[in-house]
Amino acid sequence: MLTACGVLLAGCSGSSDGAHPAGPSASSPAVTSPAGRRGTGEAPVRFTVDPTRVPTTPSAALDLVRAVTAGPDSYGPGYVKRRPYESDPAAWPVLGTDCVWRQESLPGDVLATFTRHSRLPAAGAKGEVRAAATVTLHRTAAQADQEMAETLEEALRCPDQQLRATERISGLNSMGSGYGTNGNTSADDYLIEMGTYDDPALGKGSTYYIWNQVRLGPVTIAVVVEGGKGFGQGDLLTVQARAVAGMETEVRTALGVRK
Template sequence: MSEGGHRTGPAASSAAVSSPAGQRGPGDTTARITVDPARVPTTRSSALDLVRAITAGPDSYGPGYVKRPPYESDPAAWPVLGTDCVWRQESLPGDVLATFTRYSRLPASDSRGEVRTAATVTLHRTVAQADQEMAETLEEALRCPDQQLRATERISGLNSVGSGYGTNGNTTADDYLLEMGTYDDPALGKGASYYVWNQVRLGPVTIAVVVEGGKGFAQGDLLTVQARAVAGMETKVHAELGAQK
């Protein structure tokens, strides 16, 4: 997925992704997490204030993480995965009220390479539109298991799984997606390192966290860092929007 956390766009199919029998997943908008409608922003300026307040920074991942330039995204930009499996920036789609990303990193140490992270929060106009983003996200990993992020950065061998509320241990979000693969950037040294990405939906809000690298870190280490940041942002969504099960 894009390091900025988005997966939707004109190149993606509009078909909902089905889940195994008896399991709810992306494409099923049955509400499990409800928000207070009076607290959901309706203008782009107020929506941007909300997503800024929720988006994780360096202190959300653990000790030693710092800001990575550029630290904050352009809120008018929307990464889109093309038919050639290359990410590009396009203008914000009409169904999105606001989106925001912060970039962090854990500097390399003597024995371990640099870890890069990005956290994104997006507020859609409706729950159905947020759910459509989740469905397209799951589908895109199947369409493009190998993706070009930037000129020298690639992710490969992607595998994704979606879990609706109440399945596979998901008891905190309407939908949960996990994607894993390998990340390669010559600037970080030779050879690929682990890549993990997680996106969840709570009503009209989607939260995404990606963790890339570094050499010497086990995949489980990155998943722990990722889960910490996602849980912190879920807590903020509950506080800001009065979300409840």
């Protein structure tokens, strides 16, 4: 069983994760939101949405989320496209009462969502690492905030989940941090989820599962990393944080108030 304490802060928040992956140990370095993180000398800047720049139609929203969703280059050297590479923009993942994930049609509050899948192929003693980035634009910031809350609730309800036919996550834990708490000096909300990941296609034994999601106004940005054997939690957290930071910057540039 993995421990979630010490990833974002010195203790545990007591909340539990769900719809998305995560999994650091108590020895992992403190993680803050990508922009304005501790020790970089960067001044914390809270994101402010310019309402006139936010898409209001599904087609324009899809153009935006496609433009900012991370691909292989966002994670680091060696990452390539995983097949299928891009998601169906008309599909929305839903966790059933049986703790199995299914694809349904987009809910009414979502203007657009988009996912890209990447992987780091196995090499030598190191196993394959899988990663996916998702960007969702809701009609309102309140609806995006509700998505964050539901993600936390899903882990409480289903600490063990079936992702696909042979892929499972287990022992999920999560922590959420609003702006100004636990080192979050950038996003309106920040969530990290952790657990273990099993897929027989990658060999016997569990690996780490890390899910990180942030909210900037009506936009949610998420990155999941399913770790290969031989990779530590710190390695995967670095990969995840790099991709989240890049997408955060893109969203800030596209929708933020111009100074």
